[in-house]
Amino acid sequence: MARLPQPGGDAGNWGAILNDYLAQSHAADGMLKSGSVGASQLRDKSVTAAHIIDGSISTSHLTDNVQISLARADSAYQRPAEGVPLADLNRTDIDTAYASKSSLGFDVILEGDNPSADPVVYRDADVQAAFNSRRARLGPGVYHVSGQIRADSGCEVVLDGATIVSHYTSGRAIEQTGTTPDESVRDITSGATKGSSVLTTTTAGLDVGDWILATSGDKQENDTITDRFAAVLRQVTAVDITTITIDAPLYKDMTTSPRCVKVVLAPPMTIAGTGVIRAAVPASTKRALVRSILGHSPHLGPGVTLGPSGGPGFEPTHTVNALSEATFVDLIDNGANGNNGYAVNDGSASRNTRVLGGSATRVRHGYTTNNGAVETIHSGLGAGIYGEPEDAYVGGGFAVYESGHQAFDTHECGRRIVQEVIAINCQQGLVARAYDCTFIIKSIVSPTLYAAHVADSAVNTVIANLSVVGCRPGVPSGAAVLRLRAPVTLVSPNVYEAPPSPWQGVKAETDRECPVTIVGGGYIAGTVKATRQCRSQVWTDQRH
DSSP states (O other): OOOOOOTTOOTTTHHHHHHHHHTTTBOTTSOBOTTSOOGGGOOTTOOOGGGSOTTOSOGGGSOHHHHHHHHHHHHSOOOOTTOOOGGGOOHHHHHHHTOOHHHHTOSEEEOOBOTTOSSOOBOHHHHHHHHHSSEEEEOSEEEEESSOEEOTTOEEEEEEEEEEEEOOOSSOSEEEEOBOOSOOOEEEEEOOSTTOOEEEESSOOOOTTOEEEEEEEEEOTTOSSTTEEEEEEEEEEEEETTEEEESSOOSSOOOSSOEEEEEBOBOOEEEEEEEEEEESSGGGOOSOSEEEESBBOOEEOTTEEEOSBSSOSEEEESOBSOEEOOEEEOBOEEGGGTEEOEEEEEETTOBSOEEESOEEESOSEEEEEEOEEOTTTOGGGOSSEEOOOBSOEEETTOEEESOSSEEEOOOSOOBSOEEEEEEESOSEEEEEOSBSOEEEEEEEESOSSEEEEEOTTOBSEEEESOOOBOOOTTOOTTOEEEEESSOEEEESOEEOSOOOTTOEEEEEOOSSOOOEEEESOOEEOSOEEEOTTSOOGGGGGOOO
16 A cells, blocks of 8 residues: 655655655656546635536536526527527517507507418408507508498508508598588578678577588689589688688689588598508599598508509598698599599598698699589588689699699689699699699609690689700690690799790680789790780790
């Protein structure tokens, strides 16, 4: 057995005995032999992480609790370096745990169908539930609907990558309508004259804040269509039994069988977010995609696209404060087939319609005014089509591209309509056909017929900053910068270079005196073609 040498003894054997002792735990190089140090030889806390060889401790040598924890970690989700892919998320779990419908402010949340799904699945009930709710979200995918969707109760529907495809061809795809709770029609016995704000009716019962729709058998002045009659939408501001004060004066006499009915405007309908509303069969769809009749403040947001379709895109009718910021595309321009693709069709007695931004591409008109029937509101109001939009404004950069007719129009009806004109590659930039309308030219590029057209029915028309870029060669021989058939005031016209042949500067086609007033200087270059009665000499001495 190895031992240490004994002091005072082991003479002559000290070295051998000591080497034998040391060799029990040391190698010849002086290093400790493997296995010579065990747990019993280590002091507590004497071995730190720096002294443990990587990979030298296996899982089996760890305690049971540590082994269980490591097993859970191994099976847990490992986040990729580039981020978590959408496919790895469970939307239901996330909505349930972190973002409930109520916490997001949505009463209804829907998911759309695969666009290529066959056969088509109709989602009428789901989409109607969304428009019946206070606030709804339509998630990505397609929503086919076979019938009309009603939006009478007021709602905000947020399109989140959704496409609503309407297969309904018998009417408007999405429509809101106000009501006539007081079924009696009141005759107006006095006050129904131009400029009047005080009316006397046969029956009491109207209150301050009520809205009325008043009509009469008086024709619209200078209107070439014989069955258009007067109608105005007004709010009551004061009441004295049967005498009422209204919020804006009448713009014309309404003395032929004047009458009115109380109406309750539908609450605001908003379609927002990013998505599409289109027709399944555009050529067979001849009504509007979205219509408000007797509505208050309907709104199409800037991320909403309407079209393709074969009828109008947005149609406020007898409606107050309509607002469009939407985009309109491929609304068929084929009047012979009944496809009147107006982007915004501002109808009947609507007031304060605004188009603020967005665009219209391949449409008949980007913005226009129109009339509408009132029988559907109340049979006692009379047969025919009634009313003229008032105080509309089109601006905010709203641009029209490739219009088949006039980019900006007024269909022989409208009062105090202001339009900022941006028309690119359209047949005509604008046509004035209504009362007290102002057109502010921002850009008219490459028209094919007229940059501006003042029609016979136009009254008190103002065109500011008239200019045109790129009159297309090879157009019809009658093309002109300005087609003139009624008096007009031009503010600073800016056409100093004659358009290319066969374009004319001014084409005056009327036998009545047709004076032109230029304010602020300016000029329209090019040839002038005028009939004998038309005062065209103004063009020869207005160069500045």
